[in-house]
Amino acid sequence: MAHVSIRDVRKSFGSVSIIKGVDIDILDGEFVILVGPSGCGKSTLLRMIAGLEDITAGEIRIGSRIVNDVPPKDRDIAMVFQSYALYPHMTVAENMGFSLKLKGMPQVEQKKRVGDAAASLGLTPLLDRYPRQLSGGQRQRVAMGRAIVRDPQVFLFDEPLSNLDAKLRVAMRAEIKELHQRLKTTTIYVTHDQIEAMTMADKIVVMHDGTVEQIGAPLELYDRPANRFVAGFIGSPAMNFIEGCLEQDGLALPSGTVLPVEAQLPVARGSKLTCGIRPEHLQIAPPGTPGSIPATVAVVEPTGADTTLIVKAEGGHLTAVLRERSTLRPGEAVALKPAAHQAHLFDEQGGRIAAA
Amino acid sequence: MTDWLSPEEWTAVRLSLKVALVATSASLLPGIAMAYALERGRFWGRQALDVLVHLPLVLPPVVVGYALLLGFGRRGPMGSLLAEQFGVVLSFRWTGAALACAIMGFPLLVRAIRLSLETVDRKLEDAAGTLGAHPAWVFFVVTLPLILPGIIAGMVLSFAKAMGEFGATITFVSNIPGETQTIPSAIYTFTQVPGGEGGALRLAFVSVAISIAALWMSEWMARRVRRRFLA
Numbered sequence: 299m300a301h302v303s304i305r306d307v308r309k310s311f312g313s314v315s316i317i318k319g320v321d322i323d324i325l326d327g328e329f330v331i332l333v334g335p336s337g338c339g340k341s342t343l344l345r346m347i348a349g350l351e352d353i354t355a356g357e358i359r360i361g362s363r364i365v366n367d368v369p370p371k372d373r374d375i376a377m378v379f380q381s382y383a384l385y386p387h388m389t390v391a392e393n394m395g396f397s398l399k400l401k402g403m404p405q406v407e408q409k410k411r412v413g414d415a416a417a418s419l420g421l422t423p424l425l426d427r428y429p430r431q432l433s434g435g436q437r438q439r440v441a442m443g444r445a446i447v448r449d450p451q452v453f454l455f456d457e458p459l460s461n462l463d464a465k466l467r468v469a470m471r472a473e474i475k476e477l478h479q480r481l482k483t484t485t486i487y488v489t490h491d492q493i494e495a496m497t498m499a500d501k502i503v504v505m506h507d508g509t510v511e512q513i514g515a516p517l518e519l520y521d522r523p524a525n526r527f528v529a530g531f532i533g534s535p536a537m538n539f540i541e542g543c544l545e546q547d548g549l550a551l552p553s554g555t556v557l558p559v560e561a562q563l564p565v566a567r568g569s570k571l572t573c574g575i576r577p578e579h580l581q582i583a584p585p586g587t588p589g590s591i592p593a594t595v596a597v598v599e600p601t602g603a604d605t606t607l608i609v610k611a612e613g614g615h616l617t618a619v620l621r622e623r624s625t626l627r628p629g630e631a632v633a634l635k636p637a638a639h640q641a642h643l644f645d646e647q648g649g650r651i652a653a654a
Numbered sequence: 655m656t657d658w659l660s661p662e663e664w665t666a667v668r669l670s671l672k673v674a675l676v677a678t679s680a681s682l683l684p685g686i687a688m689a690y691a692l693e694r695g696r697f698w699g700r701q702a703l704d705v706l707v708h709l710p711l712v713l714p715p716v717v718v719g720y721a722l723l724l725g726f727g728r729r730g731p732m733g734s735l736l737a738e739q740f741g742v743v744l745s746f747r748w749t750g751a752a753l754a755c756a757i758m759g760f761p762l763l764v765r766a767i768r769l770s771l772e773t774v775d776r777k778l779e780d781a782a783g784t785l786g787a788h789p790a791w792v793f794f795v796v797t798l799p800l801i802l803p804g805i806i807a808g809m810v811l812s813f814a815k816a817m818g819e820f821g822a823t824i825t826f827v828s829n830i831p832g833e834t835q836t837i838p839s840a841i842y843t844f845t846q847v848p849g850g851e852g853g854a855l856r857l858a859f860v861s862v863a864i865s866i867a868a869l870w871m872s873e874w875m876a877r878r879v880r881r882r883f884l885a
């Protein structure tokens with residue numbers, strides 16, 4: 299196990315700058331998730347940690363050692379790839395034992411280690427098969443098994459679940475988390491799926507366009523997003539954003555509604571602000587309720603547990619998630635009342651405005 | 655059993671097989687190395703090297719033979735060096751025929767290996783690195799098994815090319831019965847003399863049979879490798 303520290307790391311491919319100065323501290327035994335939209339540089343950063351891409355500038359440490367110039371084989375890591383990267387010409391057992399064979403471990407010991415890992419992943423009956431004879435989920439387990447058997451200082455995962463169907467993904471999510479609780483190996487996990495990030499991580503790093511937008515515990519990011527990007531990225535369905543203007547008695551929205559805000563904001567009256575409201579913080583109210591936003595129902599999506607309501611309001615569509623079942627029909631007039639003190643405010647640059 | 659071919663014809667067949675086998679096996683390792691360098695290497699002059707390797711594919715074979723004669727002939731710079739330093743003479747010897755065949759078949763060998771190298775998932779090699787494998791080990795344990803079908807295909811192409819090579823061979827080492835007269839040169843000789851049709855036809859049959867056998871064997875080997883190793 300080891301602490302990993304990333305200091306002002308940069309990466310350019312030719313003249314194109316892909317990673318633009320990233321600082322991340324990953325504690326010993328922590329499960330950290332790098333999340334961000336496609337193309338933001340998550341895989342590139344992970345490959346730099348693995349040693350598969352060189353580092354244009356900055357410093358990466360694993361444990362107390364600067365690894366910038368250490369080849370992958372000496373970094374004491376194990377990586378699980380999205381495509382699993384299993385060896386088609388080796389059986390499951392040979393794949394899993396690959397790193398032990400490299401170490402020159404005695405056959406008996408190899409067999410025992412592979413057998414233990416296989417048992418913990420439910421792979422024992424498959425040890426003699428070739429990867430082509432396995433389902434996607436089984437291959438994914440073998441890839442994890444191969445990494446576990448190496449017993450590395452750090453696990454690196456690059457979107458290991460994105461080739462699985464939705465149900466299996468949820469099951470594997472729990473399994474990986476359990477595995478981490480058992481092994482307590484420092485883990486860096488890349489995904490573009492914010493739900494995966496929210497459910498699995500000790501700490502989430504939100505990346506965007508080669509930079510880190512925010513680092514924090516899942517609920518910290520959810521409750522106090524540092525900027526509009528993080529606010530919109532974390533949470534599903536996504537946060538509603540409404541443009542408004544700060545006036546004497548609150549934030550005036552396009553619908554004419556005035557949303558009460560904290561008195562001590564560090565911005566001048568008359569400033570244009572964006573108000574962010576999570577879907578679960580909008581409640582249905584009778585039309586005309588003071589402080590509510592008038593709207594027309596566009597789509598009703600019952601999921602069983604709750605109901606997602608998409609409405610058309612002045613200034614754009616809004617999404618609300620209702621705990622109760624709804625009898626609303628498309629075209630009906632409703633009013634949505636934001637819950638008190640749950641609005642997030644962002645300035646024109648997208649930065650969070652906090653009460654002074 | 656052997657009397658349907660004359661002794662001279664048998665000699666040509668044996669010589670052709672010997673030349674083709676030696677040419678193919680001798681170019682195997684350089685072929686793999688060249689394919690790897692051209693596909694993965696990032697060095698100055700890579701493209702020029704690429705062109706040079708492929709040149710025999712597009713040049714008239716006679717030109718290649720003539721270039722060999724200039725370079726490796728008795729008075730050529732390489733030829734005299736080899737003769738003086740190592741006592742190896744290539745011109746007008748079967749070894750020269752093997753060299754000519756190897757050079758003519760080299761681009762085919764390199765191309766086939768390169769194509770299969772191109773399809774190797776680089777993540778498989780990356781994964782080996784992260785699992786603690788030295789790059790050389792990665793090549794032998796991961797890359798090589800994966801490109802084996804390509805290597806087999808390349809060897810068959812190179813062997814077939816060697817069996818059929820005529821222009822470069824006859825220019826470089828001439829057409830000496832028992833020394834440099836391969837099946838194609840023998841067929842050519844038969845067609846030049848009255849009453850040679852029978853010999854030409856028989857050798858043509860032999861050459862078709864060898865080609866079919868080679869193709870069949872490579873198919874069988876490739877299938878076995880694929881079944882053993884790949885999806």
Ligand SMILES: Nc1ncnc2c1ncn2[C@@H]1O[C@H](COP(=O)(O)OP(=O)(O)OP(=O)(O)O)[C@@H](O)[C@H]1O
Nearest residue numbers: 311316334335336337338339340341342343489490
């Ligand atoms: N070898 C390379 N040469 C040039 N550009 C590259 C190379 N590898 C990646 N890039 C570029 O770097 C950027 C980041 O790529 P990266 O694979 O890290 O994205 P990602 O965040 O992992 O995205 P995804 O979620 O789609 O996997 C992309 O714009 C990509 O085109």
Ligand SMILES: [Mg+2]
Nearest residue numbers: 340341342456
């Ligand atoms: Mg990626």
